[in-house]
Each structure stands twice: as structure tokens, then as C-alpha cells.
Amino acid sequence: MCIIVARRHKVAHDESMIYQKIGFIGTGHMGQAMIQALAESGKVPVSKLYASNRSPGKLKRVQEQFGINVVANNEELIDICDIVIIAVKPQDLTAVIEPVASSFLPGQIVISLAAGYSLRSLQKLLPTVKGLVRVMPNTPATIRRAVLGYCMGPGADIYAPVIEELFSPLGLVVPAPEGELFEALTVSCGSGPGFIFEVMQYWQEWVEEHGFEPDVARKMVVQTFLGAAELAAKSVDMPLHDLQDRVVSKKGVTAAGLQSMRELEIERALRYSFEKAVLRDQELARGTAKD
Ligand SMILES: NC(=O)c1ccc[n+]([C@@H]2O[C@H](COP(=O)([O-])OP(=O)(O)OC[C@H]3O[C@@H](n4cnc5c(N)ncnc54)[C@H](OP(=O)(O)O)[C@@H]3O)[C@@H](O)[C@H]2O)c1
Known part of the structure; x- marks a missing residue:
């Protein structure tokens, strides 16, 4: 059982998006914007998109509106998905991820959208995960006119093509190392x-x-x-x-x-x-x- 799960969660850096299961923890403004854009882009089959959310109302809406899969809790989503996108408020991120941290596997890609939540903090939270990435989107993602900046944790650079392929249907994807560049992108484009x-x-x-x-x-x-x-x-x-x-x-x-x-x-x-x-x-x- 363990072996099957581990194999399923190994994202090859040259593997096409259509083979990967992509999950969103949080279907608020940004989670919904990105789900809508990915679903409407046709680049990722909706059968490969998953979501979990604290309150059931928004979850039901994304399921009905975009036909994606929804799951009962975050742990289930982490078990299923190869790429997990954390779309909760920065202030909630630690409390959301800490209780389910042991469910993540080293081969998963974990993407945080949180403003002001450093890669170092993510690493502390998920020390075994190799593919830690920060992405800074903006709301025009809904109409696939976003600017999306990204930076990667140590050793995660090999996943850059996956990140580019996943997010390019949403708009302009810009690599921006963490620090002054990522801050400038967060303010000028995210905000x-x-x-x-x-x-x-x-x-x-x-x-x-x-x-x-x-x-x-x-x-x-x-x-x-x-x-x-x-x-x-x-x-x-x-x-x-x-x-x-x-x-x-x-x-x-x-x-x-x-x-x-x-x-x-x-x-x-x-x-x-x-x-x-x-x-x-x-x-x-x-x-x-x-x-
Ligand atoms: N909005 C933007 O323009 C923008 C731009 C750049 C980056 N971001 C980043 O995107 C992230 C999300 O922002 P947002 O504007 O989408 O916030 P939001 O509208 O408040 O959405 C956050 C979602 O997280 C859900 N949530 C909270 N705790 C949870 C838990 N334990 N398990 C599952 N879901 C949980 C909330 O559920 P409920 O339904 O219960 O509230 C809510 O739907 C933030 O980190 C922010 O920094 C946002």
C-alpha cells in the first residue's frame, strides 16, 4: 500500500500535467480563481482537479460550477494529489498544515500561495517534502490574464518546467527568487x-x-x-x-x-x-x- 502511494506521488519533472492530480486546499477568492482558469483552459482535465475547504458551501459551488472533485478533508486531498496548492490565508497556513504535515510524501509538489510566508517557514513545516514552491498569483487569473511569480525551495528547481506548464494557461509566469524580487512582484502584481x-x-x-x-x-x-x-x-x-x-x-x-x-x-x-x-x-x- 505504502509503495503504491509513494510511486503515485512522485512527480517527474518532465511529466505532462494531464497525468497529475492537482489539489487545492482552500476554495476562497484565489483558490476559485485558479480552479476556474485551469478548468476553463482545457489544459488540465477537470477529472484531475480536487479541492477541500473548511466550510462546505464554497466547495459545493466549485464542484457544481466547474465539475471538479471535492473531498471531505485536507488529509484525503493530500493522499490523492501529486501537486497540492495551499490557498488559505497566510495567518492560517501553519494551523492548517501542521496537523496533516505527516501525510505529505517527499515526491509531492507543494505550492503555497501565501503572501509573506517564506520558503524557510514552509521547509520547517514540511521538512521531508522536496518540491516546495511559492507562487504569487493575482485575481485576473480568473480570466487567464494573471501575473504569477514563483520561487522554489532548495533542490526544487527541477520542477520549474512543471510549474511553468501548470500555470502558463493562467497568464504570464515569472520566476522571481525569494527576497527583494519576490516582494516587488507580490506588491506590484499580487496586490x-x-x-x-x-x-x-x-x-x-x-x-x-x-x-x-x-x-x-x-x-x-x-x-x-x-x-x-x-x-x-x-x-x-x-x-x-x-x-x-x-x-x-x-x-x-x-x-x-x-x-x-x-x-x-x-x-x-x-x-x-x-x-x-x-x-x-x-x-x-x-x-x-x-x-
Ligand atoms: N486574493 C488575492 O488577490 C491574492 C493574491 C495573491 C496571493 N493570494 C494568497 O492566496 C491565499 C488565499 O487568499 P484568498 O484571498 O483566496 O483568501 P480567502 O478568500 O479568505 O480564502 C481562504 C480559504 O481558505 C479556507 N480555509 C481556511 N481554513 C481552512 C482549512 N483548515 N482547511 C481548508 N480550507 C480552509 C477558507 O474556508 P472558509 O470557506 O471556511 O472561509 C477560505 O475558503 C492567501 O495566502 C493569499 O496571500 C491572494
Whole structure:
């Protein structure tokens, strides 16, 4: 029995995704976003996707909506799956994994999505697991437009192709070693949509204050962000300031607005906010290191 289980949980680094069972512990915002994207991408058969969750309601929803397998508890999921993705809040991760730590096998790949939960802390929690990986996704994963950063524990580098293959249907996959690079990716891309939605809300409110109906104002704002982002995406050889120059005429309307943005030091305010977010990420990391 033991031998069969151990063989089943050995993920070969060149083995295709379609042969591996992928399990999510936690079907909250991010767990659901990733399950939806993987299910809809068609790259992983839904019969190979599994999930467990503390409360049954969300679990039932993902089962009904995406046709994946659900299991009664985390231990069962760990027994079944070759790749286990931990999608619980960083503050809950230790309490969720500690009681089931002995169920993991060395050949499994264990992926944590938790912000501020270091590879060192993961290693302490799961000392026998060789394939420890941190992945930092963002919510556009739902529509397969995510940025996903990843870094690997010692000796786990051989699994990089598996990680790239698994997550590339969800968006742009970026290797980022733990430390300053991973922190910068966490804040700019993991938290990024949260900051962008903040700005979009100000934008929409201003448009509404000038007389547009909320639904029209929302469409106008979304289309402006989408149009600018898609134009930038399609103009790969053009620096962003060149694209900006095409909007600005000397002493014109845009120029007046930009001058004010610069006088008000919007850049400084954004940088300050990003640095605050990095400090919180570091604070969370210190809290989970337990030493
Ligand atoms: N949301 C984002 O934009 C984002 C971006 C980057 C990274 N992340 C990372 O993704 C992770 C999940 O974030 P989230 O926003 O999805 O949080 P969330 O919406 O609160 O989801 C967490 C899920 O974990 C479940 N859970 C808690 N304890 C559990 C247990 N013992 N066994 C099984 N499931 C359990 C919760 O179940 P209940 O139904 O009982 O609440 C909930 O469904 C975090 O570590 C976060 O840092 C999130």
C-alpha cells in the first residue's frame, strides 16, 4: 500500500500535467480563481482537479460550477494529489498544515500561495517534502490574464518546467527568487489589481460627478484602462513615455493634467504606498518564521 502511494506521488519533472492530480486546499477568492482558469483552459482535465475547504458551501459551488472533485478533508486531498496548492490565508497556513504535515510524501509538489510566508517557514513545516514552491498569483487569473511569480525551495528547481506548464494557461509566469524580487512582484502584481481598482473607483466617481450614469461611467473607465493597457501590450517596442507623448500636445489639456499630477507628486504617493505594502509582507514573513 505504502509503495503504491509513494510511486503515485512522485512527480517527474518532465511529466505532462494531464497525468497529475492537482489539489487545492482552500476554495476562497484565489483558490476559485485558479480552479476556474485551469478548468476553463482545457489544459488540465477537470477529472484531475480536487479541492477541500473548511466550510462546505464554497466547495459545493466549485464542484457544481466547474465539475471538479471535492473531498471531505485536507488529509484525503493530500493522499490523492501529486501537486497540492495551499490557498488559505497566510495567518492560517501553519494551523492548517501542521496537523496533516505527516501525510505529505517527499515526491509531492507543494505550492503555497501565501503572501509573506517564506520558503524557510514552509521547509520547517514540511521538512521531508522536496518540491516546495511559492507562487504569487493575482485575481485576473480568473480570466487567464494573471501575473504569477514563483520561487522554489532548495533542490526544487527541477520542477520549474512543471510549474511553468501548470500555470502558463493562467497568464504570464515569472520566476522571481525569494527576497527583494519576490516582494516587488507580490506588491506590484499580487496586490496590483487592488491598487488599480482603487484608482478606477476615483476615476468613475469623477466621471459620475460630471453627469454620466454609473453604468456608462464604469464602461468608459474600464475601456480607457483596457484600451491603454492593450495598446501598451501591442506596442512592445515603444517605451511607455513614447505612448504617453502621443496623447500630450504642448500646453494642451493632457499636459495641464499631467503637470498637476507631477506637482502633487502622485509618483511619490504610489511609491510610498508600495513600500508600506512591502513592509506588511515582511511583517507577515517575520510572524510566520517563528524564530
Ligand atoms: N486574493 C488575492 O488577490 C491574492 C493574491 C495573491 C496571493 N493570494 C494568497 O492566496 C491565499 C488565499 O487568499 P484568498 O484571498 O483566496 O483568501 P480567502 O478568500 O479568505 O480564502 C481562504 C480559504 O481558505 C479556507 N480555509 C481556511 N481554513 C481552512 C482549512 N483548515 N482547511 C481548508 N480550507 C480552509 C477558507 O474556508 P472558509 O470557506 O471556511 O472561509 C477560505 O475558503 C492567501 O495566502 C493569499 O496571500 C491572494
